[in-house]
Amino acid sequence: MSKERIQISEALYDIMPSDYQDLVKSATYGKEDRGWKDIGTSKELIEQHSLCAGCPESMAFRYILASLPNPEDTVMVGSTGCTSLVFPMVAVHNIHSLFGNQNAIASGLKRALSVRFPGRVKDVVVLAGDGATVDIGLDMTLQAWFRQEKFTTICFDNELYANTGGQESGLMQKGFVAKMAPVGKLFDKVRLPEIARESGCHYVVNCTVSKPSLVEKVIRNAVHVAREIGPTYLQLYTPCILEIGKNSMEGLQEMRDSEKPAERFAYKEYISEPAKQLLAELATKDKERKAAAKQLAGQASA
Amino acid sequence: MADTHSIIGTKNKKGQTYTDTWKMMNEAPRTPSFYTGSEVIKEAIRRASCDVMIAYPITPQSEAAALIGELFAEGYIGDYFRGESEFAVMSQCAGASFGGARVFTTTAGPGTMRAMENFPMWAGARLPIQMIVTCRGINSPLSIQPDTLEIAYLLNTGMLVWHAETAQDFFDWILKGYIVSEEPDVHLPLALCCDGFFVTHTKDVVNLTPADMCLPPYDPYRSPVPCMDMECPPVRMMRDPFVMKSNYISYATHASWQQEIWAAVERSRKHTIHWLNGLVDTENTDADIVIVASGTAVSQGREAIRMLEDEGVRCGLVKVKALRPWPEEEIREATKNAKHIFVPEFNVTGWLAKEIRATVPNSQRVHAGPHVCGGMTMPPEIIVSEIKTALGMKTFSMAGRGS
Numbered sequence: 001m002s003k004e005r006i007q008i009s010e011a012l013y014d015i016m017p018s019d020y021q022d023l024v025k026s027a028t029y030g031k032e033d034r035g036w037k038d039i040g041t042s043k044e045l046i047e048q049h050s051l052c053a054g055c056p057e058s059m060a061f062r063y064i065l066a067s068l069p070n071p072e073d074t075v076m077v078g079s080t081g082c083t084s085l086v087f088p089m090v091a092v093h094n095i096h097s098l099f100g101n102q103n104a105i106a107s108g109l110k111r112a113l114s115v116r117f118p119g120r121v122k123d124v125v126v127l128a129g130d131g132a133t134v135d136i137g138l139d140m141t142l143q144a145w146f147r148q149e150k151f152t153t154i155c156f157d158n159e160l161y162a163n164t165g166g167q168e169s170g171l172m173q174k175g176f177v178a179k180m181a182p183v184g185k186l187f188d189k190v191r192l193p194e195i196a197r198e199s200g201c202h203y204v205v206n207c208t209v210s211k212p213s214l215v216e217k218v219i220r221n222a223v224h225v226a227r228e229i230g231p232t233y234l235q236l237y238t239p240c241i242l243e244i245g246k247n248s249m250e251g252l253q254e255m256r257d258s259e260k261p262a263e264r265f266a267y268k269e270y271i272s273e274p275a276k277q278l279l280a281e282l283a284t285k286d287k288e289r290k291a292a293a294k295q296l297a298g299q300a301s302a
Numbered sequence: 303m304a305d306t307h308s309i310i311g312t313k314n315k316k317g318q319t320y321t322d323t324w325k326m327m328n329e330a331p332r333t334p335s336f337y338t339g340s341e342v343i344k345e346a347i348r349r350a351s352c353d354v355m356i357a358y359p360i361t362p363q364s365e366a367a368a369l370i371g372e373l374f375a376e377g378y379i380g381d382y383f384r385g386e387s388e389f390a391v392m393s394q395c396a397g398a399s400f401g402g403a404r405v406f407t408t409t410a411g412p413g414t415m416r417a418m419e420n421f422p423m424w425a426g427a428r429l430p431i432q433m434i435v436t437c438r439g440i441n442s443p444l445s446i447q448p449d450t451l452e453i454a455y456l457l458n459t460g461m462l463v464w465h466a467e468t469a470q471d472f473f474d475w476i477l478k479g480y481i482v483s484e485e486p487d488v489h490l491p492l493a494l495c496c497d498g499f500f501v502t503h504t505k506d507v508v509n510l511t512p513a514d515m516c517l518p519p520y521d522p523y524r525s526p527v528p529c530m531d532m533e534c535p536p537v538r539m540m541r542d543p544f545v546m547k548s549n550y551i552s553y554a555t556h557a558s559w560q561q562e563i564w565a566a567v568e569r570s571r572k573h574t575i576h577w578l579n580g581l582v583d584t585e586n587t588d589a590d591i592v593i594v595a596s597g598t599a600v601s602q603g604r605e606a607i608r609m610l611e612d613e614g615v616r617c618g619l620v621k622v623k624a625l626r627p628w629p630e631e632e633i634r635e636a637t638k639n640a641k642h643i644f645v646p647e648f649n650v651t652g653w654l655a656k657e658i659r660a661t662v663p664n665s666q667r668v669h670a671g672p673h674v675c676g677g678m679t680m681p682p683e684i685i686v687s688e689i690k691t692a693l694g695m696k697t698f699s700m701a702g703r704g705s
Binding site for chain 1: 353354356380381383385386387389390391393394395396397398399400401402403405419420423427528530531532533534535536
C-alpha cells in the first residue's frame with residue numbers, strides 16, 4: 001500500500017473523520033527516514049489510546065509506530081491485554097484473535113503474505129505483553145523462532161498481568177508480592193532474551209523505552225533483520241505504574257532506574273553473524289544515501 | 303490479483319485450468335478411481351487452489367495431512383508446514399486466512415478439542431477456513447477409534463458444519479465447501495466432518511473430476527471484513543475499544559456481531575442447498591418409520607432398511623448432510639408422516655437425536671438410538687433390532703453382542 005491508496009475521493013472528503021483526513025495530509029507512510037523525530041510534526045499512526053495517564057506503554061507504542069521502517073506494508077499482530085486497548089486506534093492493519101497465540105497467527109500471516117505477494121516486502125510485527133509472550137503463549141513464541149519465521153516479536157514487559165489487575169507473571173521479579181503471588185514470587189524472572197538467542201533469534205535486545213532514539217534504532221534493526229534473515233525479539237520494559245505503586249509522572253524515572261548497568265533492564269543485545277553483516281550493509285547504504293542527499297542539496301544551493 | 307471471473311480459463315503454474323466451479327463439479331467428465339478416504343482428500347485439495355495448508359499428526363487424519371504435504375512438494379499448494387499443536391495450527395490457519403489465503407487443515411478428536419478456542423474466533427473474524435474433522439473418541443481412557451461426539455462441540459461455534467457419509471461426499475464437498483463458505487454473504491469457516499477410519503481408511507470407488515481443472519482462486523477482497531494485508535486503507539476501527547467497556551453500546555455491538563455471524567450461517571442455507579442439492583437426502587418418507595442419520599450411520603441405516611424390507615417392514619430414510627445450517631424445515635417435512643423416528647448415532651450422548659427432538663412436533667416419536675461409541679461398529683442388525691423392539695416385534699438376540 002502506498003500513500004496514494006489512502007487518498008479520499010473529493011466528493012467524500014468533508015464527511016471523512018478528521019483523523020483520517022490528517023492521515024492523508026501528513027502521515028509518514030512511505031517516508032524513507034521516518035522515526036521518532038516525526039512525532040509532533042506529522043500525523044502519528046496512533047490516534048488515541050485509553051491507557052492510564054503516564055503509562056510507559058503508550059510512549060512505547062508511539063515510538064514504535066513512528067519508527068517502523070515500512071508501515072505502509074506492515075501488518076501487526078497483538079494479543080489480549082493492555083495493548084489490545086490501543087490497537088483498534090492504530091493506522092496499520094492489525095490482528096487480535098486470542099490470548100497467547102500471537103506468534104502462531106503471525107506465522108500463518110507471514111506465510112500467506114509471502115505466497116500472495118512474492119517479491120514484495122510485507123513486514124509482520126508481533127506486539128504483545130509478557131503474559132502473552134512468556135506464559136500462555138510461550139510454546140508458540142518459541143516454536144515460531146525454532147521454525148525461523150521471518151517476523152519480529154516485541155514483548156512489552158511490565159513484569160505482571162496488568163490488564164487483569166496485577167497478577168504474577170513469568171517475567172515478574174522473584175520475591176515481588178502480587179495477586180496470585182501472596183508470599184512473593186518464588187522463582188526467578190524468566191530469561192527470555194537468552195532463550196530467544198538459543199532458540200534461533202538473529203537479533204535480540206533487552207532494554208527500556210526511556211530513550212526514543214534507542215527504540216527507533218532497535219525497531220528498525222529488528223524489522224530489517226526479520227525481513228531478510230529470520231526471527232528477532234525485543235523485550236522492552238514498559239512498567240505498569242499503577243500496579244507498582246507509582247504516579248503518572250514517575251514512569252520515565254522508573255525505566256531510567258531499571259536500566260542502570262547492574263539492573264535487570266541494562267541494555268543487552270545479541271546479533272547473529274548474518275544479522276551483523278546485514279546491519280553493516282544497511283548502515284553503509286544509509287551513509288551513502290545521506291552523503292548523496294547532502295551533495296544534491298549542496299548542488300541545489302550552489 | 304485478477305478477479306475471479308477474468309481468471310477462469312487461464313492456467314495456474316501446474317498447468318491446471320481455473321474452471322467455473324459449477325461446470326467442473328456438474329458437467330466435467332468424472333473418472334472412477336479406487337481410493338482411500340485420505341487419498342480422496344488429497345485429490346480434492348489438488349483441485350482446490352489452496353494457498354496454505356497447516357498440518358499436525360493425530361490419528362486418523364495424519365495420512366491425509368501428510369499427503370497434502372506431497373501436494374506441496376509437487377507445487378500444488380503455496381505453503382505447507384507442521385505446526386506445534388492443534389491450538390497453534392488453528393491459529394496459524396487464522397493468520398493465513400487473515401492475510402487473504404485460501405486455507406486448509408485437518409484434525410481429529412482430542413485435536414479438535416484442544417483447538418476449540420479458535421473456532422468461535424474464526425467465525426467471529428469471518429475467516430472462510432476449511433477444516434476436515436475425521437472424528438474419533440475424545441474421552442479418557444485414550445481411544446483412537448471412530449466416535450462422533452466432537453461434532454456436538456462444533457455446532458454452536460458459528461462454523462458451518464457438514465457431515466459426509468462417503469468418500470464421494472468428501473471429494474465433492476471439499477471443493478463445493480470453499481465456494482459456499484467464501485460467498486461474501488457467508489464468509490464463515492467450514493468444519494467438514496466424517497467418521498474416522500470408516501471413511502478415511504477404507505477404499506471406495508470415487509468419481510473424480512479431471513485433474514487438470516481446479517477451482518478459481520480465493521479472492522480476499524470479496525470478504526465482508528477487510529483483509530489484513532495493508533492493501534486497503536487502515537481505518538480506526540472504533541473510538542474506544544469495546545472490550546473493556548461495561549455499557550449498553552458495548553453490549554449492543556457484541557450482540558449485533560454475534561447475530562450477524564448466525565445470520566451469515568442462515569444465509570449460507572441457500573448456497574448450501576444449491577451446491578449440495580439440498581441439506582438432506584430423503585427416501586420413502588411416506589413410510590410410518592423413518593431413520594434420520596448423518597455420516598456413516600446413514601449407510602448402516604440404509605442397510606437396515608433393506609433388511610427390514612425383507613421382513614415386510616417399510617422404512618424411510620433422511621440423510622442429514624448439513625448440521626449447520628440446520629435443516630429444520632426439511633426434517634419436519636420429511637418426518638411429517640412418520641409414527642416412529644429412529645436416530646442411530648456413533649456417540650454416547652445422542653446429540654443428533656436431541657437436535658431432531660427439538661425440531662419435530664410430537665417429539666415422543668423420536669427414538670434416540672441405537673448408539674454405539676468408543677469405536678464400536680454399528681451392524682445394521684442392531685438398528686433392525688431397535689426398530690423391531692420399539693414396534694413390539696419379536697427380535698432374536700445376537701450372539702456375542704449381549705443383546
